[in-house]
């Protein structure tokens with residue numbers, strides 16, 4: 001039996017829309033195909049994914065530095081990189097309904113929509129074109145970048161000299177890329193505008209296989225460290241005939257999405273293809289002088305290339321859970337605490353005028369340190385459910401006893417355990433818990449353990 005993801009895509013899409021993670025682009029005009037807008041919670045999730053990546057590959061290492069290159073680049077860049085000549089997909093058109101398809105998706109079958117006969121395939125370049133300046137002729141054509149990688153290669157020399165890096169070292173970049181994909185779909189999985197997180201890691205030729213293996217492991221473990229379930233993640237090595245024009249070797253990290261196993265990130269050994277091509281095309285020397293051995297050579301490159309949107313989808317699917325507590329359905333996003341859009345919710349037991357000032361004061365203090373939400377609408381149980389559904393790890397509840405003993409109740413999302421803690425030192429307590437520390441003392445009670453419901 002084929003392996004199957006336990007979560008329906010429709011449920012995730014519906015949650016994303018209902019709670020403000022993802023909206024269809026230009027929805028009031030009927031939407032624009034394959035384009036999506038990230039709402040208040042989606043933008044936080046994406047920022048958290050990017051921050052976690054940046055932290056792991058730049059902040060916590062001393063061999064990788066960052067870059068933010070422009071989306072529009074000199075058109076010769078794309079000639080040198082091979083994209084003008086070769087970044088294409090075979091396109092076929094249905095002779096009856098005129099829908100267009102990527103031939104490789106059809107395995108020689110007839111039109112999937114109406115069964116009509118298809119034209120012979122012709123190559124279709126996936127780069128978006130536009131014009132720079134007011135003259136719209138061939139001399140002014142430029143492209144929206146289809147990968148962030150080339151911005152790194154053309155800055156190799158600039159970054160190496162200004163940051164005084166020696167091999168092996170890497171350059172990391174996060175940014176938008178654009179591909180005029182023939183077929184899109186599966187929500188934010190394949191879109192025409194998307195965000196990439198790419199590293200180009202430059203190494204001495206001959207050490208490339210070691211570093212290739214190193215990065216495959218490093219990147220695989222990054223997803224696990226952020227809570228992806230191991231059974232939903234696998235590695236797939238590309239067959240020789242599948243390799244991109246620049247690649248010596250490539251692994252895909254695949255995730256078990258609702259539509260099946262699909263690429264989440266690619267790790268390629270690009271050899272010296274790109275630097276050699278740019279050196280030739282630009283006439284600039286892009287070799288590296290190894291002052292330890294006295295050798296000069298063009299470095300090889302290992303490239304871990306991830307998609308922000310695809311990661312967001314994988315994290316959402318993996319975190320989505322439903323359970324029944326006391327006969328009531330509870331939808332939970334069990335997002336890793338580093339990825340959760342809102343870290344803490346402050347919930348006064350009611351809108352009572354004696355509770356509100358203290359609740360507002362606590363809210364004011366916590367929001368200085370964490371993304372915090374204040375919610376006082378409807379019953380406390382309902383409010384817990386709302387926070388569960390968006391993945392908020394902790395709720396802080398202020399009740400009448402808080403006015404007497406200066407303590408609040410902290411309720412943990414996954415276990416629903418509740419514990420009473422002093423208001424003094426709350427920031428430090430929450431910070432420790434958001435860094436992964438578990439409850440040090442026995443919880444007051446757990447809804448799961450006792451069968452009691454949140455009240």
Ligand code: GAP
Nearest residue numbers: 147149189190191194264265266305306307310
């Ligand atoms: N620089 C190498 C490169 O761009 P890729 O395998 O074409 O390699 C890398 O893309 C990653 O970018 C993919 O694993 C995926 O996560 C993301 N990606 C590529 N095309 C995408 C699309 N149309 N929509 C969303 N994400 C995409």
